[in-house]
Amino acid sequence: MPRVTFVLDGERRSFDVELATLPYQHHGLPGSLLDVALGVGVPIEHACGGNCACTTCHVIVTSGAEHLSELEDDEADRLDTAWDLTPQSRLACRAVVSGDVECEIPAYTRNYVEEGGGLRLGKHA
Numbered sequence: 508m509p510r511v512t513f514v515l516d517g518e519r520r521s522f523d524v525e526l527a528t529l530p531y532q533h534h535g536l537p538g539s540l541l542d543v544a545l546g547v548g549v550p551i552e553h554a555c556g557g558n559c560a561c562t563t564c565h566v567i568v569t570s571g572a573e574h575l576s577e578l579e580d581d582e583a584d585r586l587d588t589a590w591d592l593t594p595q596s597r598l599a600c601r602a603v604v605s606g607d608v609e610c611e612i613p614a615y616t617r618n619y620v621e622e623g624g625g626l627r628l629g630k631h632a
């Protein structure tokens with residue numbers, strides 16, 4: 508069972524994820540970092556609905572990159588437009604998990620869901 512770790516503001520949140528039983532969130536590819544994040548309640552911005560048409564789901568993979576699907580041309584082209592691009596950058600909606608992975612969610616791509624009200628507040632650096 509893959510362990511997926513999201514790092515937000517230096518805080519690590521790890522989840523042991525049974526990918527086959529994780530309810531698909533209909534945003535991004537099934538089993539993608541975005542799909543997993545939404546399934547476990549970690550808010551990652553996804554302005555285009557996980558269709559590789561924005562860069563708001565940009566994450567930086569800090570370990571386990573070999574346990575993600577290969578970077579495809581459309582993702583690479585889109586990533587080229589991302590702010591603060593790094594060699595470890597991926598789009599969470601395209602990177603499908605197959606093993607243990609840790610990724611950082613940059614401050615400028617983060618959303619917070621206000622408890623109870625469902626209000627989404629974007630945070631920009």
Ligand code: FES
Pocket residue numbers: 552553554555556557558559560561562563564565585598599600601
């Ligand atoms: S959500 Fe838009 S590219 Fe991933």
